[in-house]
Amino acid sequence: MKRTHSCDKTLRSAPKDETARSAEYLIRAGYVHKEMAGVYDFLPLGLRTLENIKTIIREELNAIGCEELQLTALQRPEPWQKSDRWSDQEVDIWFKTELSSGGELGLAPTHEEPITDLMKTYIQSYKDLPVYAYQFQTKFRNELRAKSGIMRTREFLMKDLYSFSADEKSHDDFYHKVEDAYKRIYERVGLGDCTYQTFASGGIFSKFSHEFQTIIPVGEDTIYYNKDKSIVLNEEVLLPEVLDEFHITRDELESTRAAEVGNIFTLRYKYSEPLDLKFSDKDNTEKTVFMGCYGIGVSRVMGVIAEKFADEKGLIWPENIAPYKYYLVGIGENGIKTAEKLYKGHEDEIIFDDRNARPGEKFADAELLGIPYRIVVSDKTLAENKAEFTNRATGETKLIDIDKIFK
Amino acid sequence: MKRTHSCDKTLRSAPKDETARSAEYLIRAGYVHKEMAGVYDFLPLGLRTLENIKTIIREELNAIGCEELQLTALQRPEPWQKSDRWSDQEVDIWFKTELSSGGELGLAPTHEEPITDLMKTYIQSYKDLPVYAYQFQTKFRNELRAKSGIMRTREFLMKDLYSFSADEKSHDDFYHKVEDAYKRIYERVGLGDCTYQTFASGGIFSKFSHEFQTIIPVGEDTIYYNKDKSIVLNEEVLLPEVLDEFHITRDELESTRAAEVGNIFTLRYKYSEPLDLKFSDKDNTEKTVFMGCYGIGVSRVMGVIAEKFADEKGLIWPENIAPYKYYLVGIGENGIKTAEKLYKGHEDEIIFDDRNARPGEKFADAELLGIPYRIVVSDKTLAENKAEFTNRATGETKLIDIDKIFK
Numbered sequence A, B: 001m002k003r004t005h006s007c008d009k010t011l012r013s014a015p016k017d018e019t020a021r022s023a024e025y026l027i028r029a030g031y032v033h034k035e036m037a038g039v040y041d042f043l044p045l046g047l048r049t050l051e052n053i054k055t056i057i058r059e060e061l062n063a064i065g066c067e068e069l070q071l072t073a074l075q076r077p078e079p080w081q082k083s084d085r086w087s088d089q090e091v092d093i094w095f096k097t098e099l100s101s102g103g104e105l106g107l108a109p110t111h112e113e114p115i116t117d118l119m120k121t122y123i124q125s126y127k128d129l130p131v132y133a134y135q136f137q138t139k140f141r142n143e144l145r146a147k148s149g150i151m152r153t154r155e156f157l158m159k160d161l162y163s164f165s166a167d168e169k170s171h172d173d174f175y176h177k178v179e180d181a182y183k184r185i186y187e188r189v190g191l192g193d194c195t196y197q198t199f200a201s202g203g204i205f206s207k208f209s210h211e212f213q214t215i216i217p218v219g220e221d222t223i224y225y226n227k228d229k230s231i232v233l234n235e236e237v238l239l240p241e242v243l244d245e246f247h248i249t250r251d252e253l254e255s256t257r258a259a260e261v262g263n264i265f266t267l268r269y270k271y272s273e274p275l276d277l278k279f280s281d282k283d284n285t286e287k288t289v290f291m292g293c294y295g296i297g298v299s300r301v302m303g304v305i306a307e308k309f310a311d312e313k314g315l316i317w318p319e320n321i322a323p324y325k326y327y328l329v330g331i332g333e334n335g336i337k338t339a340e341k342l343y344k345g346h347e348d349e350i351i352f353d354d355r356n357a358r359p360g361e362k363f364a365d366a367e368l369l370g371i372p373y374r375i376v377v378s379d380k381t382l383a384e385n386k387a388e389f390t391n392r393a394t395g396e397t398k399l400i401d402i403d404k405i406f407k
Helices: A021-028 A044-063 A078-082 A112-122 A168-189 A240-245 A298-309 A332-343 A359-369 B021-028 B044-063 B078-082 B112-122 B168-189 B240-245 B298-309 B332-343 B359-369
Strands: A032-036 A039-042 A095-098 A104-107 A131-140 A155-165 A195-201 A208-215 A221-226 A231-234 A254-268 A278-280 A286-288 A290-297 A326-330 A350-352 A373-377 A386-391 A397-401 B032-036 B039-042 B095-098 B104-107 B131-140 B155-165 B195-201 B208-215 B221-226 B231-234 B254-268 B278-280 B286-288 B290-297 B326-330 B350-352 B373-377 B386-391 B397-401
Touching: A021 A032, A021 A298, A032 B112, A039 A044, A044 A131, A044 A155, A044 A168, A044 A298, A078 A112, A095 B095, A112 A131, A112 A155, A112 A290, A112 B032, A155 A168, A155 A298, A168 A195, A168 A208, A168 A254, A168 A290, A195 A221, A195 A254, A208 A221, A208 A231, A254 A298, A290 A298, A326 A332, A326 A359, A332 A350, A332 A373, A359 A373, B021 B032, B021 B298, B039 B044, B044 B131, B044 B155, B044 B168, B044 B298, B078 B112, B112 B131, B112 B155, B112 B290, B155 B168, B155 B298, B168 B195, B168 B208, B168 B254, B168 B290, B195 B221, B195 B254, B208 B221, B208 B231, B254 B298, B290 B298, B326 B332, B326 B359, B332 B350, B332 B373, B359 B373
Parallel strands: A195 A231, A326 A350, A326 A373, B195 B231, B326 B350, B326 B373
Antiparallel strands: A032 A039, A095 A104, A131 A155, A155 A290, A195 A208, A208 A254, A221 A231, A221 A254, A254 A290, A278 A286, A373 A386, A386 A397, B032 B039, B095 B104, B131 B155, B155 B290, B195 B208, B208 B254, B221 B231, B221 B254, B254 B290, B278 B286, B373 B386, B386 B397
């Protein structure tokens, strides 16, 4: 991408009500634009970053046999009434609206009910099981307060996976596969070192669920951990009976702030029972489908990564999810000419800063944008037939032969 | 994809209120699922088809210098009040909702206002122009009646492109590029032969806009054409002064039913003026940005293609957008073994019907699903080391050497 041909532009300031550093940088660097509190547009750079995260998630889920589909935002009340999640008393983050032809509708904050209802068409027999269906879909949650930039919003992109199994045993097998897939996902997006699978509340249907929590000072949650025993607990399960179960005392646990980046949940019959999702088993008996759900807030993950790695100069993207790999600057007539040549054939990996601007301004933008590698070609570097190559994360700079840059 | 591992299943019937043949087939073949009138989930096969159409559109728009971004569904009133499109009297298809923290919001039925407002941050100088920004985004329209399956819905996927130019001349240049890109898009999705660029009403700001209309008996529009003079007019512009302008009489025009599959529109200052999107020109004078907008209803296009090519046996997808290219059936032990081998390495192109079902049932599904090529391997074909290869569109069948099938 050439910066002269793009609508991105770095800004001097972000809206004053943004308190999260990531939000300030994401806005100033032209990744997102704030429509209102908790509602953000994704500009070209932001959308590319988001798509890179989506691609990693999609690859890992497809690899364990999941299928992608896409449900709707508009929801009719009936399936949600069956599970008692339609009323604003039960679920207080609904956005509701009205059909002009009459009747109340909601904007889906999650999709357990509609997908359970949908599967009644596709699951009748044990031969139809298991089903593992996921989507990347916009969720709407009418949060009283939206904060932390794109980490907690009213409209956000979520990957939600739902599993439909014949029994608990086959559910558990798949649940473990998702655990492993999630670990690979966090590894690949760059959060592997600082993300822990924690025990969280399982609600009234399961003993525990699991969350994936990334350690970060601005996280909304507190997690408790013991490294030697490899135990990580959410605050909500820090109860005497749970500590007993894990053979650990409160004193043996350290605490830290963390942000939830995913959760996996054994639903058992929580939705399949009220929504009457049954199947005929091998022995001809009718059984209720055993369900699980598995979420990753994709835009939230992007916000957590932005927050986690930023420094005082701006964003720092892990290479796998960066919108572009290289930020290219040519200095002087020969430098610019060589940069043009380097750009050719690599348009999809490079932001070429071809603007008529001072090098210092370009370097500052390269840092604010958080592009992993900066390449500078100037008369000075060309004298040795080299380019200056700078790693955004480490600040390390070296000279590399021009013809070896992309190797 | 193996059919035993997928949640797709062909159904004997579709909801009784579906009148469009395409809707009946799309539901029965497992491409979409009806949530309610005008609201459809996209199942794995449907989502793949939709994604194929998106990819073609994306490639053609990127090729003429457009950038992809993604705006939000939730809308605050202010930008829409400025253009007088917020009130339900002015725009009668709004879905409106309320923030729990107070204040009315709407669900975007289109995005001229928010993108014009957004560009105030990114366009200040002639150096910032032009900007060509598009998105694939879910639109919400509170239609009193939803009909024709996925051709006219209340929640649908739209590609909307907006252009921001310094003056009419540079706008016109880009407008012509979009015309050409649209022609390539309709060609590539399989509608090239039957889609015409028509003159449509330009509203109060431009003389004409253009629509792309696909000739189809169930189309909601009537278009008027003269092949010799290469003139195609929408009904709404069939006025004496327009006929005069085109040097044609009413008698010289034939009429036919058609479905709108795209539109391009010179907006001039319709939104940039009330929303105050200005730039400083080379001569330091302040000017208003000259705008255009360009839409393609992506899910609608999929519906029109489904409708256009279906026959009495089911859907017929053009090869470029089909969810899979081949439908593979093995008959008998050796046939199934060979089919397994053929499947390997081509999982992304093939629906392998590995179900324990009669060949006739599989053939019927292959036809209902509309997969371009059916491959059958049986003892009979294997005796000649061949497979039976059937073209869904023409019905033509031939025997092909096993090792040349994918060539």
